[in-house]
Amino acid sequence: MPAEFTRAQIEAIAALAHLELDPAEVEMFARQLADILAYADQVQQVDTSGVPPTAYGVGPHSVDRPDQVVPSLAVDDVLANAPDSDRPRSGGGFFKVPRVIG
Amino acid sequence: MSTPATLAETREAVVSGARTAVEVCREALSRIEAADPALHAFHTVTAERALARAVEIDTHRERFRNAPLAGVPVSLKDNICTNGVRTTASSRVLERFVPPYDATVVTRLHEAGAILVGKTNCDEFAMGSSTENSAFGPSRNPWAADRIPGGSSGGSAVAVAAGMTPLAFGSETGGSIRQPAAMCGVFGLKPTYGRVSRYGLLAFGSSLDQIGPFARTARDAAIALGVIAGADPADSTASREPVSDYVASLTGDIRGLRIGVPNHLIHQGGVHPEISRAVEASLTVLKERGARLVDIELPHSKYAIPVYYLVATAEASSNLARYDGVRYGLRERQTDLDEMYSRTREKGFGAEVKRRIMLGTYVLSAGYYDAYYLKAQQVRTLIRRDYEQAFAGGDAVDVIAMPTSPTPPFRLGEKTDDPLQMYLADVFTVSANLTGNPGISVPAGFSSTGLPIGLQLTGRMFDEATLLRVADAYERITDWHTRTPPAA
Numbered sequence: 001m002p003a004e005f006t007r008a009q010i011e012a013i014a015a016l017a018h019l020e021l022d023p024a025e026v027e028m029f030a031r032q033l034a035d036i037l038a039y040a041d042q043v044q045q046v047d048t049s050g051v052p053p054t055a056y057g058v059g060p061h062s063v064d065r066p067d068q069v070v071p072s073l074a075v076d077d078v079l080a081n082a083p084d085s086d087r088p089r090s091g092g093g094f095f096k097v098p099r100v101i102g
Numbered sequence: 103m104s105t106p107a108t109l110a111e112t113r114e115a116v117v118s119g120a121r122t123a124v125e126v127c128r129e130a131l132s133r134i135e136a137a138d139p140a141l142h143a144f145h146t147v148t149a150e151r152a153l154a155r156a157v158e159i160d161t162h163r164e165r166f167r168n169a170p171l172a173g174v175p176v177s178l179k180d181n182i183c184t185n186g187v188r189t190t191a192s193s194r195v196l197e198r199f200v201p202p203y204d205a206t207v208v209t210r211l212h213e214a215g216a217i218l219v220g221k222t223n224c225d226e227f228a229m230g231s232s233t234e235n236s237a238f239g240p241s242r243n244p245w246a247a248d249r250i251p252g253g254s255s256g257g258s259a260v261a262v263a264a265g266m267t268p269l270a271f272g273s274e275t276g277g278s279i280r281q282p283a284a285m286c287g288v289f290g291l292k293p294t295y296g297r298v299s300r301y302g303l304l305a306f307g308s309s310l311d312q313i314g315p316f317a318r319t320a321r322d323a324a325i326a327l328g329v330i331a332g333a334d335p336a337d338s339t340a341s342r343e344p345v346s347d348y349v350a351s352l353t354g355d356i357r358g359l360r361i362g363v364p365n366h367l368i369h370q371g372g373v374h375p376e377i378s379r380a381v382e383a384s385l386t387v388l389k390e391r392g393a394r395l396v397d398i399e400l401p402h403s404k405y406a407i408p409v410y411y412l413v414a415t416a417e418a419s420s421n422l423a424r425y426d427g428v429r430y431g432l433r434e435r436q437t438d439l440d441e442m443y444s445r446t447r448e449k450g451f452g453a454e455v456k457r458r459i460m461l462g463t464y465v466l467s468a469g470y471y472d473a474y475y476l477k478a479q480q481v482r483t484l485i486r487r488d489y490e491q492a493f494a495g496g497d498a499v500d501v502i503a504m505p506t507s508p509t510p511p512f513r514l515g516e517k518t519d520d521p522l523q524m525y526l527a528d529v530f531t532v533s534a535n536l537t538g539n540p541g542i543s544v545p546a547g548f549s550s551t552g553l554p555i556g557l558q559l560t561g562r563m564f565d566e567a568t569l570l571r572v573a574d575a576y577e578r579i580t581d582w583h584t585r586t587p588p589a590a
Binding site for chain 1: 199200201202203294295296309335338339341342402404405407408409411412419423426427428429430431432433436437438439440442443444445447448451453456457459460461463464467473474476477478479480481482483484486521522525535536537538539563
């Protein structure tokens, strides 16, 4: 477990998270993440051999329900918040993003 | 202005015709107008819409005769979706987001006759303990304007403490209802995980998040929980466990009730002496009322903060992946798709949100998953077992009592440069989110400088009725909850 993070490590984590960081943030997070993880490292002291992990405090329960068709949100309403879209009335009904192929 | 009415008084006045819903609504709006410039509890005040709704309730008063919240002004944390009303989560990335649907709690409040008057300030995406991580500026504590109101649901706590609305809702992932309730001197209830539907709550930590009320009496909190609790076809994590009659549980009788007291936690380093004194005095009051105090140990509680910040950040890094500039919210225009994602997220998120996404991404990444995330989930099991053991067997206790916050509200700016110190503010609250147990913060005194102190009670799974009974019994014999802050 790293006691400190290099610039390259921080930039690699940021790339995984699709975050662009400025140089000051890279420096700050290198220091703070190391501090927080050094503190969090105390969990390593606990003997957890044979202990199952808990994902939720309350156990899973059956969520079966009748398979009934109910109305969904109107496409126009959904696209109203989109930064860029093609509305159904102009023949579209989809979100638009920068070109990804050729 | 006179002392603000409670939820129960307000509803009674509207149903009996003593006051119109419009009068009640106008009073709430004028209290907001008077107090909010100094406190910044609200991002959005829905005055026009609220008054139209009040007119509707007055016009059809007969129809609302049995409605539990008839004419009651309500404010909601700004991470709960409201159809047609901007919902920002205090983030630049959602600054102009107008949800096309209501959260289930909003639908239920509407059916119960409530009037939404506004959306409240919070830490960005509910990440913080002071409301200072809001992209639109912090809220201030109505008891001392240079102090934080707690967080992350700080605006909702302020709205109730300052008498702007008798009822407000917040959300919790690690104490974000109970902690600001304690710091503002009001009741704050985190229901059992799964008790309340989260459909329409902007997700942060999906195994931890829960919605709950802020109120000025235990009775008001009980009424509010009764309205919002219960199964929901739109949220598969909402439990089908039957919903109790919470108001009926307020008997005032706590004779023979067993209160577990983890003395080893209350007297640990870092707990302000005035906090431990106030908690001990409260326990003496409950004992005189007939409760039995039982010393208990929660040996794994000391690992709750590290476990929480490993689990919650992992879940957050996954949940916040959706803010990428494609379907809603901010977009930084770029010709390359990957550049568009990363520039949007750089511009849209504040420092704490980025910090948690970074930490969560790291602990979930190849090579570290087992050492951090899996290990944290295993220790989470041990924390859960401590609570299960305390609530079961021959020595079983009915509730567990401890402070809500280790310190009174701190000054704005005091901890913003040191994230780890800020995280330690949650030392008493995060366990209940990790285990799923319900918890409540009860007004239980004031520091020598007049800052509120909260007593925290944690209960058995789905036993909010007992928590509310104890809170109500305590309220009947103390007057902490009746004090109003200077800024009200």
